[in-house]
Amino acid sequence: MKNIDYKLLHAFSAVIKLQSFEKAAEFLFLTQPAVSLRIKQLEQLISQPILIRSTPIVATEVGKKLLNHYYQVQQLEADLLPQIFPEDPISPIRISLATNADSLATWLVPVLTPLINKHPIELNLEVANETNTIYKLKDGEVFGAISTQETPLSGCVVDKLGVMNYTLVASPSFKNKFFKQGINKNTLIKAPGLLFDHKDKMHAEFIESEFGLSFGSYPYHIVHSSEAFVTFAKQGLAYCLIAELQIENELKSGELVNLLPNKQLIRTLYWHRWSLVKGVFKKVSDTIIKEGNKVLR
Structure with missing residues (x-):
């Protein structure tokens, strides 16, 4: 059975996020050839391409599945490390979610403000049309999405927020x-x-x-x-x-x-998120559901 080397996934994630092999190399303190080699090793491991070298650089379908898996592992790690090393300074947790512009302009930021003030959160809000936010969740770019789609994606759960x-x-x-x-x-x-x-x-x-x-x-x-x-x-x-x-x-x-x-x-708006959500991610998710139900009656 083949095992995935997570340093290869880390390099892959950096290339997709930074949209550059050179910037990914700077971020990872590696040379550009070393980053390219890690991408090649990952592609050899799964015997198929994981990204398309275009402008912008995009992940293939299998690449998106790998990224989705990697981001969920990062979420679990962010929740686990403070429990294992309580004496270490708490680093900010990057939380990415997708929202439609109207929710962002009205109710979303106010309901998340108490959590952001209480926890070391770095919030990354991906804005898209309410019919398209779900694709950012599918591609692993975010852990949750506000969408008009009622049916959950595979590996995700959904709750109705309101109208x-x-x-x-x-x-x-x-x-x-x-x-x-x-x-x-x-x-x-x-x-x-x-x-x-x-x-x-x-x-x-x-x-x-x-x-x-x-x-x-x-x-x-x-x-x-x-x-x-x-x-x-x-x-x-x-x-x-x-x-x-x-x-x-x-x-x-x-x-x-x-x-x-x-x-x-x-x-009608729905909140979609990964099935396995813990720690601060779960608090964010629960807050969106609870407060969204109040606002979007």
Whole structure:
């Protein structure tokens, strides 16, 4: 039976994270040829490639499985070492999780703040569309992910967090300029909307469902920021779907108006994480579930 040498996995992880053999060598205090040799040894061990030498450098499917395994071993080690060597200074624990931008802009950071203040945590938040965060968990980049997917991945478990309600809003001046005669097909083809990125299907699916307009038949801006969504809407630059949690004050003050009072887009969010989660990782996971259930009712 073949055994994996973890120093080879460590080198592999460094190359993927730093996206450079040279930077990985500096990080590991090795020469670049030594790092390349470790990658080659790992590939020879499993008799297949583990990465694609492209820009960016990407792991193959088997490479992703190796990384996923290695990151879980790191998590177990981070939990175990303080128990074995209690007299040693506690090093910060790097915790990586994937989140959608709207959760990050509203409830996630406040609920994690007490834990970060109490434990030596280095938080790494990977932001992606709520339909795509799950792939970062699948690839081993994170230990947990907030996603709209209900079905857990192999080796993972999932809990329902709750729902985020999205409202179609604009500033009063924007409404008066573009939707004075109401919001319909004819007025929408002239009014600029707002998307998070080209993978953002939320806006397109909502407009097509409610008004029968296909994506591309109306103008839109692209802004990679949930906070910027609010700014664009308040400045009268676009109409857009925004999580109600993020604009409660603006709706109350009238700075933003609900364009479709009888219509909402509802997204159910789930928390996916590795089945074997211990220590601080488990505390982070439990906090997200408990507090998420309170906020996302």
